[in-house]
Amino acid sequence: MTAFSEELKSHTASAHEHAEQAGFVTELLNGKMEASQVAAMLVQNYVIYQALESALDANPDPRLAPFADPALMRVEALEKDLAVHYGEDWERRLAAGELHVTPGAKAYADELAAIGPGSTTYLMAHHYVRYLGDLSGGQIISALVQRHYDLGPEGLNFYAFEGIGKIKPYKDSYRSHLDEADFSDVEKQEILHHAEVAFETNRQVFVDLMEHYLKLDRGLHVVEQGVELPVVVNQRS
DSSP, X not given: OOOHHHHHHHHTHHHHXXXXXXXXXXXXXXXXXXXXXXXXXXXXXXXXXXXXXXXXXXXXXXXXXXXXXXXXXXXXXXXXXXXXXXXXXXXXXXXXXXXOOOHHHHXXXXXXXXXXXXXXXXXXXXXXXXXXXXXXXXXXXXXHHHHHHTOOGGGOGGGOOTTSOSHHXXXXXXXXXXXXXXXXXXHHHHHHHHHHHHHHHHHHHHHHHHHXXXXXXXXXXXXXXXXXXXXXXXXXX
């Protein structure tokens, strides 16, 4: 019998690949954007992880306990990153709408807040997609954006999992917990479905980021040409 962790990996492989090929991701990691777009991505992550970790705290199902490791939690790390990129008043700026939150990130956070506290299968799927994805690709992302955009690690705490030890053994342990968790066959099917959708939800955030970037890029280009715009174009964030 195929282990559930293997089934989950294979079931979501196509959706995972599709999400990774989003234009924003490839352009950013190829060094074709600006450092401001790394910061913009971190804003979206903050909104999403704040909702995800609040939902984890509110969900009482003991089957989630092996996965709710404080060393994985990202909100505190993201708070440090946003202070580096946007200054100590970043919370005020975010609340005032000065830092752009994409429609996809807002919808994702709203969904996590509405469904996560009451649905273990939903929350398990999104926990798997988000945290295991961060552990798998985070080190590469951090290295590439530091190289391309002359950023230091002090603004990329999101990708640093200092409390978990070596990443591969930790991921192996995570998958073992998945295989040992007492999920029924029906619940496993729900997790498979939610995980597949989660990758598309994450992809939408990248699509929105690219659309916002291109809009700002066009607006700034028009300003440089000396054409008066009908609306004020904010600085890229």
